Amino acid sequence: MIENELGPLLALLDRTTRVAVLTGSGISAESGIPTFRGEQGLWRQFRAEELATPQAFERDARLVWEWYDWRRGIIGRAEPNEGHRTISAWQEVFPSFSLITQNIDGLHERAGSRDPVELHGNIWKLRCLREGTVTESREVPLRSLPPLCPGCGAMLRPHVVWFGEALEGRVLEEAFRRSASCDVMFVVGTSAIVHPAASLPLAAADSGAKIVEVNPDPTPLSRTADLVFRGKAGQILPLIQQKLIQKLRP
Numbered sequence: 001m002i003e004n005e006l007g008p009l010l011a012l013l014d015r016t017t018r019v020a021v022l023t024g025s026g027i028s029a030e031s032g033i034p035t036f037r038g039e040q041g042l043w044r045q046f047r048a049e050e051l052a053t054p055q056a057f058e059r060d061a062r063l064v065w066e067w068y069d070w071r072r073g074i075i076g077r078a079e080p081n082e083g084h085r086t087i088s089a090w091q092e093v094f095p096s097f098s099l100i101t102q103n104i105d106g107l108h109e110r111a112g113s114r115d116p117v118e119l120h121g122n123i124w125k126l127r128c129l130r131e132g133t134v135t136e137s138r139e140v141p142l143r144s145l146p147p148l149c150p151g152c153g154a155m156l157r158p159h160v161v162w163f164g165e166a167l168e169g170r171v172l173e174e175a176f177r178r179s180a181s182c183d184v185m186f187v188v189g190t191s192a193i194v195h196p197a198a199s200l201p202l203a204a205a206d207s208g209a210k211i212v213e214v215n216p217d218p219t220p221l222s223r224t225a226d227l228v229f230r231g232k233a234g235q236i237l238p239l240i241q242q243k244l245i246q247k248l249r250p
């Protein structure tokens with residue numbers, strides 16, 4: 001039972017002031033948003049590895065937009081879960097706290113996280129192919145596919161990072177800065193295979209941080225993590241928070 005394994009983590013957190021959290025699609029699974037590589041994963045049903053690329057967009061912008069519009073519909077109906085809410089609460093628990101996410105669903109901010117680093121962009125943001133301007137639209141479904149820039153009429157693309165595209169320099173820089181300046185990094189709900197995000201826990205460990213993995217399944221990170229909690233984020237994170245509060249107010 002996970003409860004019995006929390007001792008070493010609580011002892012570690014007792015002497016920790018700087019905590020970072022890196023999340024992947026698994027943290028949103030309990031909100032009903034399909035992960036990428038699980039049985040019901042997005043990549044399985046919609047040939048997504050061919051859809052989340054500049055080539056796919058070049059080939060068939062409307063098809064790619066139909067996929068994103070479908071995902072916006074699912075995400076628009078989803079609510080943050082206990083995992084998102086616990087991470088938001090940790091902003092007030094630890095003197096120094098930072099959040100980095102690979103997710104584009106915006107659920108961390110809806111749960112109250114103030115300044116997540118969104119490594120791969122945000123599905124609610126659209127970018128003009130001609131002007132590069134970024135606007136936000138929560139319209140579900142989008143009135144026209146592909147959507148056009150209200151300013152210049154050019155096509156808009158999702159403001160997300162596709163495979164084969166570089167992450168925004170300053171975003172990646174900030175993610176590495178946060179990873180290198182924490183004492184504990186929780187790595188929650190990621191298969192830890194997408195780079196450069198997957199190298200952030202390694203950067204944290206290289207700077208002396210302890211790595212705590214929260215995931216029902218093993219990942220390439222599991223064997224080097226200092227602590228591993230095999231279970232769902234929506235169950236494990238609130239349990240940790242409950243124990244932390246009990247320690248503060250015995």
Ligand code: BV8
Binds near residue numbers: 035167234
């Ligand atoms: C780049 C936005 C270079 C779009 C995404 C070989 C080696 C190393 C790298 C590469 C390589 N071949 C190719 C590459 C590069 C490639 C890459 O890493 N490929 C991987 C597949 C090998 N990376 C890139 O292309 C990146 N760019 O490298 O650019 C460059 C440099 C200069 C100039 C030009 C180019 C860009 C990567 C970003 C791609 N965009 N998303 C969209 O969403 O539509 S990535 C996508 O995958 C999501 O962002 C997602 O977050 C991310 C990672 O997946 P996970 O989040 O981990 O999700 P997954 O389903 O895999 O896992 C879920 C986990 O949750 C599982 O472990 C499961 O057990 C767990 N779970 C399930 N339920 C729960 C749970 N955990 C907790 N609680 C639960 N309830």
